[in-house]
Amino acid sequence: MSEVLKREARICQPILDLPGSRIRVVTRASADIPDMIKLWFGEGDEPTPEFIREGAKAALDRGETFYAANRGIPPLMKAIHDYMLRAYGAEIGPDRIVTTASGMNAIMITVQCLIEPGDSAVVIGPIWPNGRSAIRAMGGEPRDVFLQPQEDGRWTLDMQQLFDACDDTTRLIMINSPGNPTGWVASAEELKTILDFARERGIWILSDEVYGRIIYGPATHAPSYYTLAQPEDPVVIINSFSKSWSMTGWRLGWIVAPPRLCAAVEKMTEFNISHPTTFVQWGGVTALNDGDAYIEGLVERYERAADLVYQALAPLPRVRLAKPEGAFYAFFSLDGVTDSLQTCIDLARKARVGMAPGIAFGPAGEGRIRLCYAASLPKLSEAMERLIPHLK
Amino acid sequence: MSEVLKREARICQPILDLPGSRIRVVTRASADIPDMIKLWFGEGDEPTPEFIREGAKAALDRGETFYAANRGIPPLMKAIHDYMLRAYGAEIGPDRIVTTASGMNAIMITVQCLIEPGDSAVVIGPIWPNGRSAIRAMGGEPRDVFLQPQEDGRWTLDMQQLFDACDDTTRLIMINSPGNPTGWVASAEELKTILDFARERGIWILSDEVYGRIIYGPATHAPSYYTLAQPEDPVVIINSFSKSWSMTGWRLGWIVAPPRLCAAVEKMTEFNISHPTTFVQWGGVTALNDGDAYIEGLVERYERAADLVYQALAPLPRVRLAKPEGAFYAFFSLDGVTDSLQTCIDLARKARVGMAPGIAFGPAGEGRIRLCYAASLPKLSEAMERLIPHLK
Numbered sequence: 001m002s003e004v005l006k007r008e009a010r011i012c013q014p015i016l017d018l019p020g021s022r023i024r025v026v027t028r029a030s031a032d033i034p035d036m037i038k039l040w041f042g043e044g045d046e047p048t049p050e051f052i053r054e055g056a057k058a059a060l061d062r063g064e065t066f067y068a069a070n071r072g073i074p075p076l077m078k079a080i081h082d083y084m085l086r087a088y089g090a091e092i093g094p095d096r097i098v099t100t101a102s103g104m105n106a107i108m109i110t111v112q113c114l115i116e117p118g119d120s121a122v123v124i125g126p127i128w129p130n131g132r133s134a135i136r137a138m139g140g141e142p143r144d145v146f147l148q149p150q151e152d153g154r155w156t157l158d159m160q161q162l163f164d165a166c167d168d169t170t171r172l173i174m175i176n177s178p179g180n181p182t183g184w185v186a187s188a189e190e191l192k193t194i195l196d197f198a199r200e201r202g203i204w205i206l207s208d209e210v211y212g213r214i215i216y217g218p219a220t221h222a223p224s225y226y227t228l229a230q231p232e233d234p235v236v237i238i239n240s241f242s243k244s245w246s247m248t249g250w251r252l253g254w255i256v257a258p259p260r261l262c263a264a265v266e267k268m269t270e271f272n273i274s275h276p277t278t279f280v281q282w283g284g285v286t287a288l289n290d291g292d293a294y295i296e297g298l299v300e301r302y303e304r305a306a307d308l309v310y311q312a313l314a315p316l317p318r319v320r321l322a323k324p325e326g327a328f329y330a331f332f333s334l335d336g337v338t339d340s341l342q343t344c345i346d347l348a349r350k351a352r353v354g355m356a357p358g359i360a361f362g363p364a365g366e367g368r369i370r371l372c373y374a375a376s377l378p379k380l381s382e383a384m385e386r387l388i389p390h391l392k
Numbered sequence: 393m394s395e396v397l398k399r400e401a402r403i404c405q406p407i408l409d410l411p412g413s414r415i416r417v418v419t420r421a422s423a424d425i426p427d428m429i430k431l432w433f434g435e436g437d438e439p440t441p442e443f444i445r446e447g448a449k450a451a452l453d454r455g456e457t458f459y460a461a462n463r464g465i466p467p468l469m470k471a472i473h474d475y476m477l478r479a480y481g482a483e484i485g486p487d488r489i490v491t492t493a494s495g496m497n498a499i500m501i502t503v504q505c506l507i508e509p510g511d512s513a514v515v516i517g518p519i520w521p522n523g524r525s526a527i528r529a530m531g532g533e534p535r536d537v538f539l540q541p542q543e544d545g546r547w548t549l550d551m552q553q554l555f556d557a558c559d560d561t562t563r564l565i566m567i568n569s570p571g572n573p574t575g576w577v578a579s580a581e582e583l584k585t586i587l588d589f590a591r592e593r594g595i596w597i598l599s600d601e602v603y604g605r606i607i608y609g610p611a612t613h614a615p616s617y618y619t620l621a622q623p624e625d626p627v628v629i630i631n632s633f634s635k636s637w638s639m640t641g642w643r644l645g646w647i648v649a650p651p652r653l654c655a656a657v658e659k660m661t662e663f664n665i666s667h668p669t670t671f672v673q674w675g676g677v678t679a680l681n682d683g684d685a686y687i688e689g690l691v692e693r694y695e696r697a698a699d700l701v702y703q704a705l706a707p708l709p710r711v712r713l714a715k716p717e718g719a720f721y722a723f724f725s726l727d728g729v730t731d732s733l734q735t736c737i738d739l740a741r742k743a744r745v746g747m748a749p750g751i752a753f754g755p756a757g758e759g760r761i762r763l764c765y766a767a768s769l770p771k772l773s774e775a776m777e778r779l780i781p782h783l784k
């Protein structure tokens with residue numbers, strides 16, 4: 001402390017106590033390794049398609065650089081409406097939509113509106129950890145309910161366990177399907193059962209559906225609250241342009257929620273970011289209006305990538321891995337691993353393949369490793385060649 | 393409530409209780425008026441200069457569309473450092489800098505780190521209301537200390553009143569100089585006096601310096617904590633690209649704070665927005681590195697605009713207005729006005745000039761009107777012609 005400083009000003013202890021990202025621990029420990037194949041973050045290895053970038057550039061040329069409405073520019077509101085109707089068959093009006101600066105921003109603002117100190121939120125894990133952190137940052141208590149790993153590597157939800165975790169302090173159930181890191185896809189029946197419970201108990205469902213279009217097989221989207229929830233139901237659906245349109249760096253997403261919650265989210269958007277970047281929203285308009293074929297091609301590519309990784313890793317005796325049903329992660333267990341963080345650091349050094357430790361996604365993730373296969377097939381083949389000797 | 397919904401899920405009452413923008417009340421009430429001159433928002437009427445837009449477009453062409461570090465891309469961190477050194481003579485290292493998605497976002501994340509329920513924050517007003525709302529949203533109690541209007545229209549700070557408003561619950565003093573809406577510019581001595589108090593008491597200063605370069609006369613920047621604060625001092629300086637580089641719609645800003653607070657802000661950035669849009673940050677690099685001449689021209693233009701408005705309004709018997717020293721607002725009192733919101737709605741309809749009601753900036757703003765003169769001189773002349781008959 002400097003001489004002039006008499007008394008240290010306080011930073012909130014719950015904020016200081018929030019854990020940092022364990023994935024970043026691996027990336028920092030591996031910063032000096034040359035020629036790494038980086039499969040640790042949840043993003044593809046190709047930039048945003050050119051037609052979307054051109055949409056944003058044209059907006060810049062037109063001078064779309066002014067303040068915009070909190071809810072989003074009208075053409076984006078319309079494009080989001082049209083997209084949900086076209087892709088999901090869901091008719092959702094503008095009083096139920098707010099655009100956000102990413103899925104993360106959507107989660108944080110929603111949690112600001114719904115969680116106060118003393119409240120609890122039940123989180124279905126293993127899950128991307130940031131939602132839990134948003135709950136903690138607002139003074140709430142996240143309660144884990146873990147999916148159960150089955151013999152074949154798939155995950156299942158014990159519904160009774162979920163309901164038993166909720167009590168009078170519970171404001172929110174957080175669900176992510178298709179799931180990061182598990183690839184778990186909730187069935188329409190499961191979503192309906194949770195919705196019936198939420199209606200009965202007055203508990204919000206925060207449904208993170210950012211991987212909703214990235215699903216393999218004949219379906220073109222995962223079961224979704226877009227179609228299952230009524231306008232007044234206690235359901236907040238999070239979406240993002242990051243995954244389906246390869247726009248991670250753009251920070252753009254949207255919320256669908258009941259009108260009364262959208263009014264609160266709109267107000268809190270003003271006090272958080274005011275609105276997503278104006279010309280970025282125009283990129284979003286282009287993505288939604290002209291991007292259907294791009295998504296189709298992307299999902300085909302990811303399905304081939306999933307096959308390649310599954311064929312390479314599943315036969316290894318130490319590995320347990322189910323064929324992914326959605327999202328773009330292989331979340332495999334590795335016999336004998338009790339410290340996935342150290343294992344990932346070791347594998348990065350020895351195999352020069354960067355992956356995310358299972359512990360980053362909660363205690364139920366320990367013993368596992370997450371590999372993001374949203375990469376080109378040659379790169380993935382090379383990664384498999386490097387990895388396999390070290391997984392035997 | 394729909395038939396299936398048994399119990400309404402709760403939205404946090406403090407969030408529901410937050411007031412919406414009174415400026416938006418005027419804009420909504422005036423939506424049907426044709427040919428309005430809109431001087432109600434705090435932004436210029438010209439788009440971002442082309443060279444900055446080209447910087448972002450080039451980044452889009454290079455495929456700068458991926459996730460980035462929470463603190464900001466290294467070239468932007470360096471450009472911010474270089475700018476503060478060049479413009480303020482302040483040597484501030486990267487451990488004291490975090491980029492944010494606007495000044496508003498910077499304030500919200502700072503408040504998340506510093507304010508818990510039961511804490512108070514002293515706010516020097518009249519002031520842009522969103523900082524108060526961020527404090528309330530985090531469960532804190534904003535306490536107003538109002539600048540005193542002098543006979544000549546200028547504002548002064550009663551230092552004892554400020555100190556008396558602080559007690560053991562006080563975590564934060566919020567100050568905005570040059571001030572929106574007042575145009576008040578704190579002297580270096582005043583800033584130092586507040587700093588000494590903050591050091592003694594362990595209270596943070598949140599110094600919103602987004603208008604720091606928009607100051608009239610020989611100085612090229614307002615007195616600033618960039619030069620007055622030591623690295624470990626309890627000072628958070630908010631800056632933004634919105635005002636000095638005409639980048640309101642871009643949502644880009646930065647924080648300067650002690651390293652220990654920057655570490656917390658960096659972590660909370662992950663849980664709020666992850667990082668500002670990647671190619672937007674490249675636009676920021678261009679703005680900072682190549683924008684010095686632009687700022688110089690902008691301030692000259694705003695000074696001429698300030699003169700024009702001052703010459704037109706100050707002589708009117710009902711008006712009291714000091715010549716603005718900084719920022720880009722005329723915040724004039726109008727004899728006989730007790731309801732500035734209704735007055736602004738009336739003036740919008742009768743004079744077709746859109747302005748912001750003083751009450752939007754706190755009770756001490758009642759009886760006043762804020763006119764943003766960041767507009768072209770012909771437009772301002774026309775606005776004066778329309779307004780003057782109604783202010784007599």
